[in-house]
Amino acid sequence: MPARPRTRSAKTTLSLDAIVAATLALVDELGCEAVSMRRVSQAVQTGPASLYVYVPDRGALMALAHDLAVADVRLPTDADGDWRARLELLVDRAVTALAAHNDIATVGMTGTLPGPHILRITEELLRLLRTGGISDAACAWAADLIGQYIASSALEEAMWSRARRSQERVGGSPPEAAAEEEKAEEAFAARLDALYRSLPAERYPTIRALAPLLTGGDGATRAAWKIRVLIDGLLAPARSDAN
Amino acid sequence: MPARPRTRSAKTTLSLDAIVAATLALVDELGCEAVSMRRVSQAVQTGPASLYVYVPDRGALMALAHDLAVADVRLPTDADGDWRARLELLVDRAVTALAAHNDIATVGMTGTLPGPHILRITEELLRLLRTGGISDAACAWAADLIGQYIASSALEEAMWSRARRSQERVGGSPPEAAAEEEKAEEAFAARLDALYRSLPAERYPTIRALAPLLTGGDGATRAAWKIRVLIDGLLAPARSDAN
């Protein structure tokens, strides 16, 4: 391998995988809205036009990044317990995987077709529900409901602990930036809580009464409670008769 | 009132209400993504800069449009039955109201603070849950869960019957445009169904087996089934002991 002259030294070859990985990394950093074709192209060291060789448009690229986000979700095994325990574990893993990539879950709610990794999880979801003795029609609708739950929970969790704002200008010094992040981290929950507490008690008595509970509790406990409610609902006596 | 000379004849006075109404109308027509400050400003016959007198940024404007979308939701009354029937009715009305405005529900999932109309619905949701004898902590988490359900169901319903694509160029003649709309109307459900049926049966046996059920059924029946599952889950025996 002689040193052949190149336009740029050691430039990584462009590939779909590299583009999608760069896209997901930018989503982590900046959030979906701020990820542009131009920024992605910069990250992989080309011009924006080059991306269109690999991807038809921005939506398709975001869909690929979304699918990549759940690529590492492991399916529960026999060692993880009965169908219900495994279902809860699978849902939890999917939510966690999505929530780890900022607001990538929004992509799943905007009408894109599911990618291979989403399909893998869907298949297992349906299989577990069926193992649980739930009727075929109920399985189909339950998978839909649980899918909605996964996406919206991931989004909620990501929002609750979002450390980044738009932050397009990185002019601040490190300590300043860190302080700003710290502040933004609790921003949403805190602002919501402040809003609830500031409401007139005559018009919003129940919100006021429950204000401490509405924004309280840690995410994991809430999530575990919610998925249990969902499955309890599927197993409710009335449901096994006729869905 | 003598005819005083004006810059433009009969120009409507600019107001926040007019701006928000125009924004929601554009969302109906084009979808959230395609609604820009510039287009809104055109619709109210000004320049983009003028909007910033009334609204701090695009996100705040979208949040106001989102709140407006549920402004007409009527709260159920005693005549509508017991707490559970009323809760189901309230949820159904909220989903229907949101789904009637294209993908406006996305705004509610992107970390904006709830507006007055959302709060009115939240208050009633919590009140009804409490009337049902559900513990305070469970009410708080249940309202959260039901809120997620409302937003994601509205989005799903809107997608299922979306008649508009980006359609930025309206060059086609009326009959052509109508045919295109007709085609797009079923596009998502049909494409999803086609995808499921094209999957290899060895790897996705359950999806393949349930394919006809996954995309079938009308929206209303599905929605009614889902909210019943949710409430059944809240009322499951285990739940009343300790939330």
Next chain:
DNA sequence: ACCTGAACACCGTTCAAGT
């Protein structure tokens, strides 16, 4: 005081032209 023209720093996507 209220409004806005013009500008700044961006977008997604296309296509003719290059290698």
Next chain:
DNA sequence: ACCTGAACACCGTTCAAGT
């Protein structure tokens, strides 16, 4: 065949300047 410079038609937001 694969890639891309340059252009087109847009963006959100700001601010100095007007009335």
